[in-house]
Amino acid sequence: MITAFYHPGFAAPIGDHIMPMRKFALVAHGLKSFPGVELAEPDPATENELRRVHTPEYINAVHTGIPRALAESQKFPWSPELFPSVCLTNGACLAAARQALCDGVGAALASGFHHAHADHGEGFCTFNGLVVAAESLKASGEVRTVSILDMDLHYGNGTAALAATRPWLAPLSIYGSDYQDNEAYNDVAVRRHTDGPNHFSVTLPAGCEGSRLNQILDQQLPALLKCKPDLLLYQAGADPLKEDPYSPLALSHADLLERDRRVFEFARQHGLPVAWVLAGGYARDITKVVEAHLNTFRAATTVFRTRA
Numbered sequence: 001m002i003t004a005f006y007h008p009g010f011a012a013p014i015g016d017h018i019m020p021m022r023k024f025a026l027v028a029h030g031l032k033s034f035p036g037v038e039l040a041e042p043d044p045a046t047e048n049e050l051r052r053v054h055t056p057e058y059i060n061a062v063h064t065g066i067p068r069a070l071a072e073s074q075k076f077p078w079s080p081e082l083f084p085s086v087c088l089t090n091g092a093c094l095a096a097a098r099q100a101l102c103d104g105v106g107a108a109l110a111s112g113f114h115h116a117h118a119d120h121g122e123g124f125c126t127f128n129g130l131v132v133a134a135e136s137l138k139a140s141g142e143v144r145t146v147s148i149l150d151m152d153l154h155y156g157n158g159t160a161a162l163a164a165t166r167p168w169l170a171p172l173s174i175y176g177s178d179y180q181d182n183e184a185y186n187d188v189a190v191r192r193h194t195d196g197p198n199h200f201s202v203t204l205p206a207g208c209e210g211s212r213l214n215q216i217l218d219q220q221l222p223a224l225l226k227c228k229p230d231l232l233l234y235q236a237g238a239d240p241l242k243e244d245p246y247s248p249l250a251l252s253h254a255d256l257l258e259r260d261r262r263v264f265e266f267a268r269q270h271g272l273p274v275a276w277v278l279a280g281g282y283a284r285d286i287t288k289v290v291e292a293h294l295n296t297f298r299a300a301t302t303v304f305r306t307r308a
Contacts (some may be wrong), residue, residue, distance in 0.1 A: 001269040002300055003099045005092040006109040012085035014076050015051065018282050019124045019150040024109050026290045027278065031109075034294075036301045042095040042108070044087035049094070050127055052135040053162060055119045058149040062086065062126060074112075074121025075182070086112070086126040093129030093135050093277055097131075097231060100275035101142055105264075105304050107297070114156035115179060122158060122182045129277065131162045134169055143230040149221075149263060152279040153236030153247055154179040155192075160199040160306050167198055170227040174216060176204040176249045177238060186248045194227040197269055198227070204240070210255030217259065221266045232267055236260060237246060238292035239280025246282060256292050259300035268303055276300075 006028045011021040029035050050059050056256050061070040061084045071078040089110035099106030113130045123192035134146040146172035148163075150156040155175040163169045180184040185191045186202035195201055202220050204213065224232060236246070240251050251259075267274040276296065279291035 001103070002037050002105055002107060002297070002304065003040050003103065004107040004297070005095045007041050007088045007092065008041050009085055009088045010092070010110055012076070012082045014077055017076070019076070020282070020286050020289060021221055023281065023286060023289050023293070024278070027109050027293045030290060031297060032292050034297055034301065036305060037297055040095070042088060042092040043130070044084065045090035045094060045127070045132060049132055049136050050090065050268070052130055052139065053118060053131045058119050059231040064169065064216055066198065070120060074116065074124055074126045076124065076126070082126070090127050090129040090132050090133050094133040096275040096277070097133040097137060097233060098142070101137070101231060104273050104274040105300060106224055107300070108275070108277045110157065111280070113277065114150055114152060114159045114279070115154070116158045117161050120195055123154065123179060125158060128158050128162055130235065133170065133233065137231065138168065145170070145227045145229045146231045146233060147227060147229040147236070148172065148233045149224060150174070150235040151240070151259065152235050153239035153244065153249070154184055154280070155201060156235065157193065160196065163199045164196050168227070169198065170224070170229065171191060171199045172220065172223055173201040174204065174210060174220065175201065176206070177246065182247065183292055208249045208251065210251060213251065213255060213259060214262065217262050221263070225270060227273065232272050234263055234274055234276035235279045236276045237280035237294045238278070238289050239282060241281070241283065241292055243283045243288050244281065245284070253291055253295060257295040260296045261303060264300050264303040277305040
């Protein structure tokens with residue numbers, strides 16, 4: 001049984017926005033017919049858990065809306081409902097990670113993490129739930145080292161910045177669009193991110209198809225084992241899909257399904273607990289986004305149903 005953490009409160013009221021907040025509920029509804037998947041509600045992340053990663057000034061700005069520019073640095077309009085919603089999404093990421101340590105696998109129907117920095121948000125990401133979860137588990141002694149596989153379309157710049165001061169954390173970002181200073185850059189042939197001692201990246205060229213992605217995965221996934229991780233956190237992006245308005249890639253639903261299957265099979269083969277979160281996905285037809293996220297569950301249930 002795969003436990004997936006969801007709460008209706010994930011969807012903050014942000015108005016007519018390109019970030020489709022209703023996708024969380026649609027994915028949860030779709031999972032009700034999935035054998036082997038159980039929905040559960042997470043506890044919200046506490047301020048103490050957030051403070052391990054984010055500055056008090058930034059947390060307070062998101063909580064109160066003051067100063068407004070900082071409270072909206074992630075490109076969401078601020079409202080009093082924003083802070084409770086992002087506490088819930090961060091709590092879901094932590095709950096999924098803890099569930100993975102028990103069951104080998106866990107999921108959170110939440111997104112909005114990998115662009116968030118210690119002192120501000122970026123790119124629809126308020127607090128970095130990936131690092132919040134890792135820090136909380138490390139503080140409790142449940143893990144010593146954590147790998148993060150980021151397969152959102154965009155480079156996980158916030159996660160990389162936070163990892164730079166955490167040698168026990170090792171993110172790998174496989175991306176088709178760089179992201180710096182709250183702006184995306186699609187041409188990775190001329191602009192890509194700089195790696196550090198413990199954060200690494202691989203670019204996907206414009207027009208990348210499934211066969212090339214599979215080659216890159218086969219070559220790069222072993223790097224996740226370098227830090228001898230106790231846990232893998234997986235950012236499973238829907239925005240690499242060719243129908244996504246931001247994507248320069250040529251990846252189909254079948255390609256993303258195979259991507260996810262290879263990631264889960266890698267984790268299973270190496271006995272590596274894996275927790276994943278939803279990420280990206282801005283196609284005008286929201287059913288395409290939901291299908292990509294449901295396919296991640298199809299891949300996971302197939303792999304972990306057949307595990308030895």
